[in-house]
Amino acid sequence: MTIDDDIARFAAAAAVEIDEKVAKILPTVRARSSADHLDDRETAWALTMTLRELLEVLQGQHAYDASALDEVISRRFDQGVTLLDLLHTYRIGVAAIWEEWAAMVDDEPADSKTLLAATPRIFEMVDRISQRANEIYRDLAVNSARRREQVRAALLDVLFGGDPAQGAPYWDAVGTLGIPRQGQFCVMEVTAANTTVVETDWEKIVAGSNAVEAAWFRLGPRSQVGLVSLNARRCDLTSLGQSVAERASATVGLSAPFRAVSDCRRARVQAATAAAATSTQRPVMRYGQDVLDVLMASSPEAANSLIDATIGSVLQLPADRALPLIETVRAWLENEQSVASTAVVMHCHRNTVNYRLRRFEALSGRSLSDNTWLAQVLLAVRSPGLTLSDAKGTRERE
Structure with a gap:
């Protein structure tokens, strides 16, 4: 009998008791984990599925398949488990189960030898599972961020193009975006001279200004349109527009300031008209202030x-x-x-x-x-x- 046969026999015996062993080590996993918000049943399920896959490979039932645990990993992501917590649970859980197996074969020299021979394979597979978890979490995080951005863009489309008279759909969008119904607002349209400006996170830049309380920007093919909540005591709209324009090769159209967020659609049109009046010589235009230029652009x-x-x-x-x-x-x-x-x-x-x-x-x-x-x-x-x-x-x- 070869060492592979011994490992397969040991793995088959361990698989019979896997549910019992996971239940036994669960308090240890919980005690050693900093993530006290994790659900015990879900943690036990994820560990059991992972260990079953590991033992099936050791038994020779099939070769290691990187995608075998994708469903388990994806489910943990959807449950809000961080990658760090997931990997930590794997390491603690496998180490604890290994200690259980070592105690189980302590009086059997042959089985102890088999476990020692299997140990490098066990932890090599844990490393590969961890690498796979990294890949899945990265892809899921990108997709999740893209979905959130799509939802946010749709809500901003309602804000900039919707009618407050629609009632719930409009005000639900306002509430979901976290926009106050009353304040000191303006709409800003930043138009790119090149693709670099479009890729710039103007929302973060504008929101970081002392003159701004918050900002909500919608990315377009050559421009970004944003609702800006202003600090009434510190705001100078023209200066704000100039500071944005100076950050890159861009022009800025500003609406007239307004107080009710329900006026956002009208302000969006004003900002677009002001943006159309901008030029290389005059990269910032304000609706209601640069009257002649805006009149010509309209x-x-x-x-x-x-x-x-x-x-x-x-x-x-x-x-x-x-x-x-x-x-x-x-x-x-x-x-x-x-x-x-x-x-x-x-x-x-x-x-x-x-x-x-x-x-x-x-x-x-x-x-x-x-x-x-x-x-x-x-x-x-x-x-x-x-x-x-x-x-x-x-x-x-x-």
Whole structure:
């Protein structure tokens, strides 16, 4: 008879008494475990199933199968047992059962020899079971987090798009997300210039600001939309938006502040409109404050018509010639029509500023002293639909 035959015989005898042995060692497992919340029946079941699998392999009934205990491990995960507690229970349980087996064969030298020969195999399988538990817990944790994120995204969709008049579905979403019904809120839309911004955890970053009580963000394909609960005593919305925009290459649209969470859908539209008004030059826009820019963003067709009517002739120039003219006019308007201040901003001589202003007037056929037309020029050069990166036709049309 080979040692494998001896081990198989010993394992068969041990399997007959496995339920009794597990019941006997359970107090030891409980005493040595720091997880006092574990259910004894479930712990006993998990140990019994694991030991039966181990003994069946030792008996030669089948080869070790890494997936044989997947159901047991998954069930423990679903019960809220941590990986650390699970592995600790395995180690304590197998060590305790080994001590029981050692006591059982203490008076039988041949059986003692067999147990010693089986010991490396027993603990090797325990290590392999532990490795499998690590893999399953990792996969289950990822899937669980994905499911939680999907549920959370659905709740946020209700918040941003639902009607409070729906009653229970809307307010259940608010309650599940832990959002107070009254407070100081705004909705923020962060739009990415690249995929890195989308992957950034803006909820964590925004919630970490001293001006913010809490934040709830919804991830989109190129942007993140979030409801922000503000600290009324510390909040400066524009500063908050600028700090977010500066963290990466992103633009930020902010709604007007509001107090009732039931106004969230309207604020979501405001934030989207403000986000549409942002540009590289002005990466942060506030609905209700940056009135002209938001107005232009809210009506792209009207904005394009205005651009055509006011500076269309300038945009027919190649970009390297149109760009200095439009940027100079924009700077001049934003600096109280001061040639000196514009020269400083544009890093050029005052004569250059004057030349570009006259050239702009000549191309457009109108005088910058005409206040009615000047207001239209202001709207055109600050329109979010106007870009200066192309050659001719330097606009992005909707």
